[in-house]
Amino acid sequence: MRATLRWAHADLRAHRGQSVFVVLASAGIIGSLLLAVALFSYAANPWQRIFTQSDGAHVWLHTRAAADTDALSGLSDLEGVAGVSGPYRTGKATLESRGVRASVSLRATGTRPPDVARPLVTEGNWLDAGAGGVVLESSVARVLWAEPGDSLTVKGPDGASHTLRVAGVAEAAEPHYRPGGEPGIGWVLPGTLDQVAPRSSSQSVGLRLNDPADLDFTVQQAVTLLGADRVAEVTKWQQARAEAGSDDRLLGQLFAVFGLGALLAAALAASGAIGARIRGQLRDISILKAIGFTPGQVVRGFLLQHLAFALLGVALGTAAIAVLGSRIPGRIGEAAGVWQDLPGHTALMIGVPSGAVLLIAAATTLAAWRAGRVPPVPMARSALPSASPMTGLGRRALGLRVPPALVLGWRAAFPRRARTLLTVARLALPLLLITVALVAWSTLDVFRSRPADMGVPAALTVRAEQPGSPSGQQLDRALTAPPAVAAVHPGVEVAALVPGQTGTITLRGLGTATSPYPFTVVEGRAADGPDEAVAGQGLLDLLDVRVGDWVRMTVEGRPQILHIVGRSIEPEAGGRVISTTVDTLAERDPALRPDFYHLVLRPGADPRAVSDSLAAAAGGALEIRETPNPADRLEPARGVIATLIGVLALIGLTELLTVIGTGVRDRGRDLLALKAIGLTPRQISAAIVTTAGFTALLAAALGTGLGVLSGSWLVDIQGRSSGMGAGIAHTPPALLIASVAAGAVLGAVAAAALPATRAARRRLADSLAETL
Structure with a gap:
């Protein structure tokens, strides 16, 4: 054990820069994860945040008379x-x-x-x-x-x-x-x-x-x-939390997926840096075994050393957030300050770093085990080629005077080894999660900018229940008078008993046969015939039916049989809504009259201006409300998604620096051969930079491509579980996805430029040791 500790101490002195990088990388990643968790807690449960910040009351007592x-x-x-x-x-x-x-x-x-x-x-x-x-x-x-x-x-x-x-x-x-x-x-x-x-x-x-x-x-x-006779109502804090919890559940699920993905990406990035450091010391490991170190001693030495790095980095990152997190300007600092008082803070402050340490320990154990299997006699470079043999395509490219830097960079970037696939996968994971976050962001943008595509085509709902309210043709003329109103659709809602009369659902009539309501139908077709209806995902799941089935329900003691011909996006009532036309409901009850009117406005119209105009024309006799938009309760996700993208970018940068460092070290073995065939230091530097660029390009292509697919799938899964239904996911613009990939490639090229230049200018004598 004493010899192991002495060797570990000597190794730290000999590789101070690598040791500092591993510690700082772990500290930065843990600090970023804790800030992301603080923002998740801040935004995913706004009621708890408000209760904590305001020193909220646990119970409110309301009296009938002056107590x-x-x-x-x-x-x-x-x-x-x-x-x-x-x-x-x-x-x-x-x-x-x-x-x-x-x-x-x-x-x-x-x-x-x-x-x-x-x-x-x-x-x-x-x-x-x-x-x-x-x-x-x-x-x-x-x-x-x-x-x-x-x-x-x-x-x-x-x-x-x-x-x-x-x-x-x-x-x-x-x-x-x-x-x-x-x-x-x-x-x-x-x-x-x-x-x-x-x-x-x-x-x-x-x-x-x-x-x-x-x-x-x-x-x-x-x-x-x-006095019990003077207390009219008692409102407990659990009631307020339960009401707010239904709105926060979707945010919580979304943030949980992002948080687990970020934790995995962080652990892989840190373990990748440790694995790269161990691979860079294979010659030293061989020397240690040659002087008598057993495989167990080598494994224990690397494991203890890198676990100490991980613990030190995690401790530094956690301490920095605990002490300085609340002093960060803006919402991040506010979230970090409030998070300290929220329930679960201590568990998360311990659990997140502990989970990261366990993942890093698992990866370090695997890398240390491989180090213990290194033979005691250093193998010649020919036995451990740093790149794949030159292919016929590469030779023809050189014959066609393609710049050697491109050919050699391509050859070094894809040496047809399993380790290369793991490197690309670790680099692609942060880009995948960033793309998933952008899919969620684009979906929120569509909710806000094009609510008609998300099941909210009507901007205003009007009810004429006040005394003196216009009715009949007079009401129709009043509602269609503003030029910004594109269409007016009458509506009625009733509670219906499901088959078996074990629960209730919402039966809604909207529009007429001559002027159908513009439902957002994502499966099947719109209802355009008698007894046809569209239903939300929540209702289909509740009744265990599919598009094309007939459903019998009871409305005010009378049967109502409808044919479900399509599935619509339903953001209200958990999707437990079945919708048909007012004409269909009037067949069951000829005395049925519309309860409200949905107003569809022209593109670019201001709902508030239209509301003011209608209120003035009706003399205040109409009740006008803005149709609720699901984006209102999802708005806190924007800031968290933006912060998450920054955290993932930092994790990706850490992995990128690891890849570049490994590539420069491996290419250092080839300096003698590259200079011997006539390449200049500038060409050698360009080859190393090109290698990093090609690796980042492949990782960006895989990460963004899989991110678009998995992001759309995850958003649709969340929509289905909430009852709104699948079909709400919207992919980001192609230009934005291309800019993410371009940013990754340009970042890799920029980060590799300086190390590549330094490696290309090394003296030949310095490279002789790299041959073994």
């Missing part, structure tokens, strides 16, 4: 309560903007946000005593298309109208507003609440606990203290 002040104040003294938000005097109100209405619960608060359950202002400012106004929770603001500075019409319980200016938009770790569900949240000053809801007497108070597991016991204590 005893002493009782409300006494909530902070309950056992297990870490902090109290409020109590806030609240009042119900209806907000209206651009023809859109939303019910909200206004909370009277001060000019300083509370410490517990603090709303996180993302746009605009908090309430100011001089300006007043209202701060809207982000989900309400999104439904109302409200931005800071906009004016809203507010109607209180007495029906009187008031005008409020939007001071800001904030995020809160509470249940989001959904039309037809619980009211949203708005924060106003006490004087503003007195104007809007002067007789409001309800209260809301939030409790943050030391231990969330004591929630039920604490709620029982609080209800007993306030």
Whole structure:
């Protein structure tokens, strides 16, 4: 063991540059992976991030009448309560903007946000005593298309109208507003609440606990203290998390795939660098065996040495992120800072580096085992050729005066050895993952720029349920009046019992036989006949049926039999939707009337401008909403995908430097022969650079080609599992894919230029030792 340690110490002194490169490569890769994990946690679970940043309340208590002040104040003294938000005097109100209405619960608060359950202002400012106004929770603001500075019409319980200016938009770790569900949240000053809801007497108070597991016991204590007859509603943090979890599940699955791929690529890159270093010391290993080292000692020496490198690099990378991660400017630093307080942080900080070390250890063990099999007598170079024999094609190319650098570079890049395939595969893996990330990015772009291709052809949904709303031909003329409206499609939705009456699905009628709705059909055809329908993937999976089958369901006690002729992309209700025309549903119920209208706008039209025009023409009697776009809940993925591409680029650069270093070392053996046949140092340098370029070109072709195929497959798999259905994947533009491949090749050429120049200028005496 002592001899092994002395040899390891001597080897470190003799190869300091290689040792430093391996350590720094491991540290950089681990640091990049941890930053990527921090961004994954930051973006894949936005509710948890908001709850952590705002010191959210674990439970909200809403009272019917003004509770005893002493009782409300006494909530902070309950056992297990870490902090109290409020109590806030609240009042119900209806907000209206651009023809859109939303019910909200206004909370009277001060000019300083509370410490517990603090709303996180993302746009605009908090309430100011001089300006007043209202701060809207982000989900309400999104439904109302409200931005800071906009004016809203507010109607209180007495029906009187008031005008409020939007001071800001904030995020809160509470249940989001959904039309037809619980009211949203708005924060106003006490004087503003007195104007809007002067007789409001309800209260809301939030409790943050030391231990969330004591929630039920604490709620029982609080209800007993306030009086069960005065508590109208109890909202627990699990409810808000469950509602948000359905939107975050797709992001979590997407990021998990990317994270595992990045971890594998990082481990392969680090193990490749270690394997290359061991192969570069075969002559030293032979000498060690010649002086008496056993194969076991050689294996243990390399294993201990490189495991120490891996542990040191991992420790440096982990420590750097733990200490300096939150100080990085921008979203990355914010994500690293918030991540430290999120659940699972400690497990990930230990698990990711440990997983990388285990993978590196496995690769190092294999490389060290090969080192132990090296014979004690150095073999001549002829027994270990560094390249394949010159082929007839190569000889003819030289005869046609093709530059020798190209011929020799091609010959060295593809020596027809299994090790070359492994090198290309390790270099292609980061490029494959980058291409997969670009496929996901392009799919998000299509959701945003061409929603009609993703099952959202209508930009606006209009309901005429208010008193004084136009109806019949008058409503049709009002909806088609704006020049930006391309088509108006009536619609109706009903709940239907599935066969066996064990569950319900959504039966939807859209469009008419003469003006069919433009469904995005990706399998089969559109419904254009009586009793024909298209269905989402979620419904096909639920009922275990296929396109072409007939489905019998029960609607309001009456049977409805439909022929599924196509599968459409359905982003709503988990894809458990079957759609036909309004005419087909009217055959079952002649008294059926449309519940809403979907408006398809012309390309380039602004939905907000059309909404303003319709609201003004109808005198505010129409309820106009923007059709939800799945891209809204997937928007956080953009920043994470961009960061992931940067991490993968760093991993690819590490692998590229390893490939170049190995190539330069191997070509160093050929310097005598290349100079002997008349090649100049410039030609030798060009041959080495060309070798790196050809290797990168092959890796780029494989990585981008397989990345497009696997990326499309993965996105479609995610779409199918979410119920939306396969067929949503969109490949990036060919120019973008070509630029990724070109960047890899140019990066390889640039990185190989300096080492190749130095190797070509070495003296012949320095190369004599390379022959053995």
